[in-house]
Amino acid sequence: MSFDFLLELAWKSALISGAALALAALLRRRSAGERSALLATAAALIVALPAITLLLPALPVVTSTVHETAAPAMTPQMLAALAAASAPEPAARGVFDDPSLLVLWLWAGGAAMVLLRLAVGLWTLRRWTRAGEPVVSPAWQEALARTTAEAGVHRKVALLRSDVAAPLSWGLLRPVILIDPDTAREPGEAEAVLAHEVAHVARGDWLVLILSRLAVALFWFNPLMWLLERRIVREAEEAADARALVHVEPARYAQTLLSCAQHYAAMRLPASGMADAALGERVRAILERRLAAGAPKARWIRMAVIAAAAVAAPIAALKPVQAIVRAGPAAPLPPVAPGVPAAAPAVPAAPLPPVAPAAPAAVPAAPPVPAAPLAPAVPSLLAAAMAAVAPPAPPAPPAPPAPPAPPRHVRGGMVDGAEIARDVQEALAEAQVEREQALREADQERSEALREADAARREALRHVDTARIAREAAAQAQRQVRVSMASGAEGMMRGAEGMERGARQMDAEAEKLRSPAYRADQIAKAAREGRHVTDEELVRAIPRLHEGAQGMRRGAAEMRRSAEHMRRQG
Secondary structure (H helix, E strand, O other): OOHHHHHHHHHHHHHHHHHHHHHHHHOOOOOHHHHHHHHHHHHHHHHOHHHHHHHOOOEEEEEEEEEEOOOOOOOHHHHHHHHHHHOOOOOOOOOOOOOHHHHHHHHHHHHHHHHHHHHHHHHHHHHHHHHOEEOOOHHHHHHHHHHHHHHOOOOOOEEEEOOOOOOEEEOOOOOEEEEOHHHHOOHHHHHHHHHHHHHHHHHOHHHHHHHHHHHHHHOOOOHHHHHHHHHHHHHHHHHHHHHHOOOOOHHHHHHHHHHHHOOOOOOOOOOEEOOOOOHHHHHHHHHOOOOOOOOOOHHHHHHHHHHHHHHHHHHHHEEEEEEEEEOOOOOOOOOOOOOOOOOOOOOOOOOOOOOOOOOOOOOOOOOOOOOOOOOOOOOOHHHHHHHHOOOOOOOOOOOOOOOOOOOOOEEOOEEOHHHHHHHHHHHHHHHHHHHHHHHHHHHHHHHHHHHHHHHHHHHHHHHHOHHHHHHHHHHHHHHHHHHHHHHHHHHHHHHHHHHHHHHHHHHHHHHHHOOHHHHHHHHHHHHHOOOOOOHHHHHHHHHHHHHHHHHHHHHHHHHHHHHHHHHHHO
16 A cells, blocks of 8 residues: 555545534434444445545546646657766665655554454454353243344344353354343343344444444544544444333333443443443433434435435545646757767868978977877757757848858867867866756755655654544543443432332322222223223222332332442442
8 A cells, every 4th residue: 555545545534434423413313223324334435445446437636737838859869868967866865755654654553453452352252252151041032032023133143141241242144142140140131131232233233333443443543533433333322222112111221221331341342232431321311212212214224325425435536636737749859969969060171281291300309298188078968959949040141152161170270189178178067067056956856855754754753642642532431431420320310200200190090090980080081082991990900000109119219229329430
């Protein structure tokens, strides 16, 4: 995975997760099942984001425009000469010259840590499952058969007793429900516990949880991914509560949740547990009847999934591009012979005049001074190329032909060595200037690259602070647990008061039914409503009303004790 591809996936995943969380906030008045379907679709699209980006057609979006002029066509000989003349000296590369490799290793390390934690959690669940014992209690087996049939689960669900802190479920093809020994000894809680966990199995929440953990592993540096994963777990628990309340009385269900909370331990296992950090808010929502009963409508779920896909698919296909506007092509340059300046026209050499024979010298001539060796001329190829493509001047009127002038290096019929030496020195000086200019440009580019590398290094170090942010988020979650426990205790106290009022009303109704005149009024009222009620049925209802009142008082007392326990824990 390249650095650019990772950067592209990072901002795309941030857009998708942010859009999903915003849509879920807009649907806060809908059921938890519909919000859960929306967030689950977003998690699946984020996990599949690399494949979608690579396989689906790109949707180009122009982010900037660059105007360029087309370079003149050059021959291969000219390109080779220019490359050889302008190639800068290789500079020594530092450690932070290319920070992309450091960023990739940092990302891989964070992803490996999250995946290792997921693997350890799965190993722990498998160990608990292998060490578990089947629950053979008739009450639990009957409740399991009844709840699976009502939820429409046709797969075999294993019910085991193991050393878990609270009831939980995991698995897809062969789902398993694990209950702790204390819960297994309470057959009266079987209906509420299994209704919740079987709801998780019917909804497929374990697969969604694994997808959210994989999304966090891929984009662990994005705080929105951690928030999305926590929101998915919260909505799944509320949706399971709503399904369970169809078959379990709310007060009894809330009492079961509170009993499970007494053994709750904050462990991020890849499983759907009945107790979680937001248990207090869930209990309050149950007692206040704010959860929509039953499964959400399939039409609304489809609409939520379509909304998530409609937002995520265009984001995944986005491809930022840079528009380049080019001018028309320039005329091709004429070929340049190697080693000959393109701008220097060839001058025909004039024939040397005959030299008269020298007279015999009386004194032997001194030996000629050897000339310095000629250095090869280094022409300015860039200047020659620009001169070759310059627009031609308007033709001048023809002039009478002039006699051919002698070459610059021939004076008085003799080759001027000093003139040749001056030309060589000028060519060497021009080559030295061009070399120094090329070195300065190379130093500027290297300085710019170092500044960019330093900026990228600082950005990478900022990402390292993500672990610290995660620890602070964990501490905040612990504080939220204490606040939630206090809120849950207050809600339980209000629920206990409501149950006691209901008990008093039931006792009062039972006492009224002892009066024959009141029973006659109730029989007449039922007849007006189209119902048939006899006096014997009303008389038999008197003891049942008193028993129900006593049961509500016991439930209220238990809720008060649980509320006091929650306050002490908070």
